[in-house]
Amino acid sequence: MRPLLALxxxxxxxxxGSPMAYLSLTLVVLVTALIFFDHLRLYNQILxxxxxxxxxxFETGTVPDYINLRDSVFFPVMDTLGITLIGVVxxxxxxxxxxxxxxxxxxxxxxxxxxxxxxxxxxxxxxxFFVALMMAASFVYxxxxxxxxxIGAENLLAIFLGLLLHAxxxxxIGLACSAFASSxxxxxxxxxxxxFVLWDFGWASPFLGQxxxxxxxxxxxxxxxxxxxxxxxxxxxxxxxxxxxxxxxxVARFSFDxxxxxG
Amino acid sequence: MRxxxxxxxxxxxxxxxxxxxxxxxxxxxxVNALLGGLALAVATAHxxxxxxxxxxxxxxxxxxxxxxxxxxxxxxxAALERAAxxxxxxxxxxxxxxxxxxxxxxxxxxxxxxPLTASLYYEDFDPRSRSTRLLLRTMAQTGDLxxxxxxxxxxxxxxxxxxxxxxxxxxxxxxxxxxxxxxxTEGAIYEALYxxxxxxxxxxxxxxxxxxxxxxxxDALGFSGLSQALVTEGYRLRExxxxxxxxxxxxxxxxxxxxxxxxxxxxxxxxLHRYLERGGRLVAFVEPGRESGIEDLLARWGIRSKSAxxxxxxxxxxxxxxxxVNPIAFHYATSxxxxxxxxxxxxxxxxxxxxxELRKPRPGDxxxxxxxxxxxxxxxxxxxxxxxxxxxxxPPEAAEDYHPIAxxxxxxxxxxxxxxxxxxxxxxxxxxxxxxxxxxxxxxxxIHWALExxxxxxxxxxxxxxxxxxxxxxxxxxxxxxxxxxxxxxxxLIAAAILWLRRRSA
Numbered sequence: 001m002r003p004l005l006a007l008x009x010x011x012x013x014x015x016x017g018s019p020m021a022y023l024s025l026t027l028v029v030l031v032t033a034l035i036f037f038d039h040l041r042l043y044n045q046i047l048x049x050x051x052x053x054x055x056x057x058f059e060t061g062t063v064p065d066y067i068n069l070r071d072s073v074f075f076p077v078m079d080t081l082g083i084t085l086i087g088v089v090x091x092x093x094x095x096x097x098x099x100x101x102x103x104x105x106x107x108x109x110x111x112x113x114x115x116x117x118x119x120x121x122x123x124x125x126x127x128x129f130f131v132a133l134m135m136a137a138s139f140v141y142x143x144x145x146x147x148x149x150x151i152g153a154e155n156l157l158a159i160f161l162g163l164l165l166h167a168x169x170x171x172x173i174g175l176a177c178s179a180f181a182s183s184x185x186x187x188x189x190x191x192x193x194x195x196f197v198l199w200d201f202g203w204a205s206p207f208l209g210q211x212x213x214x215x216x217x218x219x220x221x222x223x224x225x226x227x228x229x230x231x232x233x234x235x236x237x238x239x240x241x242x243x244x245x246x247x248x249x250x251v252a253r254f255s256f257d258x259x260x261x262x263g
Numbered sequence: 264m265r266x267x268x269x270x271x272x273x274x275x276x277x278x279x280x281x282x283x284x285x286x287x288x289x290x291x292x293x294v295n296a297l298l299g300g301l302a303l304a305v306a307t308a309h310x311x312x313x314x315x316x317x318x319x320x321x322x323x324x325x326x327x328x329x330x331x332x333x334x335x336x337x338x339x340x341a342a343l344e345r346a347a348x349x350x351x352x353x354x355x356x357x358x359x360x361x362x363x364x365x366x367x368x369x370x371x372x373x374x375x376x377x378p379l380t381a382s383l384y385y386e387d388f389d390p391r392s393r394s395t396r397l398l399l400r401t402m403a404q405t406g407d408l409x410x411x412x413x414x415x416x417x418x419x420x421x422x423x424x425x426x427x428x429x430x431x432x433x434x435x436x437x438x439x440x441x442x443x444x445x446x447x448t449e450g451a452i453y454e455a456l457y458x459x460x461x462x463x464x465x466x467x468x469x470x471x472x473x474x475x476x477x478x479x480x481x482d483a484l485g486f487s488g489l490s491q492a493l494v495t496e497g498y499r500l501r502e503x504x505x506x507x508x509x510x511x512x513x514x515x516x517x518x519x520x521x522x523x524x525x526x527x528x529x530x531x532x533x534x535l536h537r538y539l540e541r542g543g544r545l546v547a548f549v550e551p552g553r554e555s556g557i558e559d560l561l562a563r564w565g566i567r568s569k570s571a572x573x574x575x576x577x578x579x580x581x582x583x584x585x586x587x588v589n590p591i592a593f594h595y596a597t598s599x600x601x602x603x604x605x606x607x608x609x610x611x612x613x614x615x616x617x618x619x620e621l622r623k624p625r626p627g628d629x630x631x632x633x634x635x636x637x638x639x640x641x642x643x644x645x646x647x648x649x650x651x652x653x654x655x656x657x658p659p660e661a662a663e664d665y666h667p668i669a670x671x672x673x674x675x676x677x678x679x680x681x682x683x684x685x686x687x688x689x690x691x692x693x694x695x696x697x698x699x700x701x702x703x704x705x706x707x708x709x710i711h712w713a714l715e716x717x718x719x720x721x722x723x724x725x726x727x728x729x730x731x732x733x734x735x736x737x738x739x740x741x742x743x744x745x746x747x748x749x750x751x752x753x754x755x756l757i758a759a760a761i762l763w764l765r766r767r768s769a
Contacts, residue, residue: 017762017766018762019759019760019762019763019766021759022755022756022758022759022762023756023759025752025755026752026755026756026759029748029751029752029755030749030752033744033747033748033749033751033752034748036748037740037744037748040740041740044740066390066391070358071390071391075390076390079390083283137751137755140747140751141743141744141747141748141751144743144747145740145743145744151358152358154356154358155356155357155358157356158354158356158357183269185269186265186268186269186272189269189272189273189276190272192272192276192280193272193273193275193276193279193299196275196276196279196280196283197275197279199279199283200283202387203279203282203288203292218344226393227397230357230362230393230394230397231355231356231357231358231361231362232353232354232355232356232357232362232397233353233354233356234347234352234353234354235347235348235350235352235353236344236347236348236350236353238347239340239343239344239346239347239348240340240344242340242343243336243339243340243341243343243344244340246336246339246340247333247336247337247340249336250332250333250335250336250337251333253329253332254329254330254332254333256329257325257326257328257329258326258329260322260325261322261325261326
């Protein structure tokens with residue numbers, strides 16, 4: 001247990017000692033705030049436009065039902081944030097395994113009393129912690145602004161849970177890619193490619209049959225994440241994200257065997 | 264070959280990124296995804312061909328164990344997801360609980376005369392269809408519905424056949440019948456399902472000709488919403504022109520009188536009285552300050568109402584009016600079927616009301632208030648208070664009490680049972696307020712009770728949801744944007760800069 005904790009401590013020190021971690025945090029928080037504020041400004045303008053052109057105030061029926069805080073501001077921001085995370089999270093995960101390999105320090109790790117599984121566990125846990133921090137920091141401003149508008153704490157919690165699980169899924173994919181790459185750049189690009197492909201299979205639907213489309217829908221990140229954004233917390237979606245993390249961890253674990261064989 | 268693999272990944276990332284940026288899987292996306300996939304496949308094949316050492320038994324075992332680990336994780340993940348999916352466990356944390364189906368919807372789904380199928384017609388990137396899809400999925404979990412999704416562009420013939428006007432429309436099919444629901448909420452879906460049910464139709468005669476509420480008028484002051492709701496719930500509506508009526512038709516299951524502005528002819532009042540003596544049913548809406556003759560008829564049946572305005576200090580000002588004149592009621596006769604399900608959290612809203620005093624005309628008659636104002640309410644004889652903006656002051660002689668705003672009464676007559684429901688307001692059932700709070704449920708359930716349709720008494724899901732259509736003042740938003748939205752990343756960036764400088768100087 002002690003070597004495992006030592007590895008966790010070391011990973012945390014390396015992570016928070018790197019400017020890249022703070023840059024990633026800054027990027028996500030700033031982008032979220034800017035997108036959110038821009039949507040909010042536009043929404044206010046549209047509302048005032050309707051109110052002034054009809055002189056009907058904000059009574060029911062004056063403004064089309066699809067123009068509301070949730071559909072016009074919060075959901076689009078969360079969707080954009082979902083895609084933005086595909087770009088940002090691999091920047092955090094790219095170095096986790098690949099840097100060790102590039103520097104040759106992975107050899108030291110293998111010679112400790114830690115098994116490959118424990119190494120993977122420690123690295124995944126620390127990355128998840130950082131990703132959770134990132135999501136909390138990026139969520140605080142939109143959540144507080146929207147809470148003023150009365151979306152409700154439970155709904156916000158569901159959205160945050162979805163955002164967190166989505167980010168953790170992307171981190172898992174990024175870590176699996178990093179485990180197989182010697183270069184950080186390749187790890188990041190692979191994370192982007194897999195993340196983008198898994199996000200939404202709408203592009204494939206015209207070319208495929210109903211069964212294949214249903215399968216692709218079932219494995220797409222966007223649809224799972226979207227349920228949380230609507231306020232639905234389903235056991236199936238939770239299981240999907242847990243399963244994705246499990247598979248990614250198994251793939252990362254396999255990279256150690258692969259290295260022993262392929263060199 | 265590593266370069267080829269990296270190039271393939273970059274091509275895939277750019278191809279998919281372009282698709283999400285433009286919402287269009289065009290030539291650029293297609294070619295990038297195809298070439299990227301090919302490059303990746305070639306690089307992977309090459310990497311595998313280099314694994315000559317892997318054929319050695321010790322290495323084969325290592326790789327096999329690792330691959331088995333991945334396969335086991337995949338299987339476990341799929342099994343977990345499928346088991347969770349089949350368990351159907353989900354929590355509705357949405358603000359309006361819009362995915363938690365009401366008992367009324369569940370009952371309507373279970374009572375359908377034939378298997379129900381639904382098709383959701385949508386356009387790509389219509390954000391509303393996601394919510395509708397989830398609602399349909401929740402309904403499908405009950406086992407009483409099968410649904411599919413159809414892109415509007417792919418089914419132009421069905422767009423015409425079902426008169427689909429917009430994306431995010433559901434077409435329900437039950438046998439040969441279909442119902443089209445635009446802007447689907449649970450309430451709108453419930454009403455569509457209700458129309459599939461084969462109901463025993465009842466006939467309501469609605470009085471006209473003395474300035475009553477108009478069931479055909481569609482603006483905020485009209486009652487077309489009430490008319491539609493009554494038809495949906497299985498009522499046939501007929502006009503009762505009071506100027507020419509001498510007897511209420513035998514086929515009338517009930518007569519509805521909505522706050523006449525002018526006096527009703529004496530013959531009509533007498534006809535209504537005789538109709539009640541025969542065991543008829545009357546649903547009457549009266550207004551403070553109006554004396555049309557229907558108030559006198561109600562008084563003959565023990566339901567007296569002073570021409571005074573009910574003031575309820577527990578209710579605040581509405582639309583700039585005086586506080587207290589528009590009561591929000593949350594006290595109900597919980598044991599009465601007409602208000603079944605209504606409680607202090609399910610309020611009803613009235614727009615200027617009068618109250619009733621009850622006195623049995625004969626032993627055996629049962630008269631009871633079903634909706635009450637708060638115990639601080641009192642009666643103000645000055646009708647002008649309705650248009651005042653100043654809170655009325657209670658004179659010492661005005662008694663505070665739970666004044667009834669709606670009453671229900673039964674009268675055994677000639678071996679039958681006459682029933683009367685009276686409301687001290689009509690505006691609460693107008694188009695403007697019918698779907699406010701639980702007004703619709705109060706009206707429909709009271710009418711169901713009057714016609715002895717107690718099994719149909721229910722609380723209906725809402726047809727519109729709270730859409731949060733109000734501005735967040737930019738001044739507040741700006742302060743929060745600068746205080747939280749910008750300050751936090753600024754501090755993080757300063758931390759990154761300090762760290763980088765320290766590392767550089769180390």
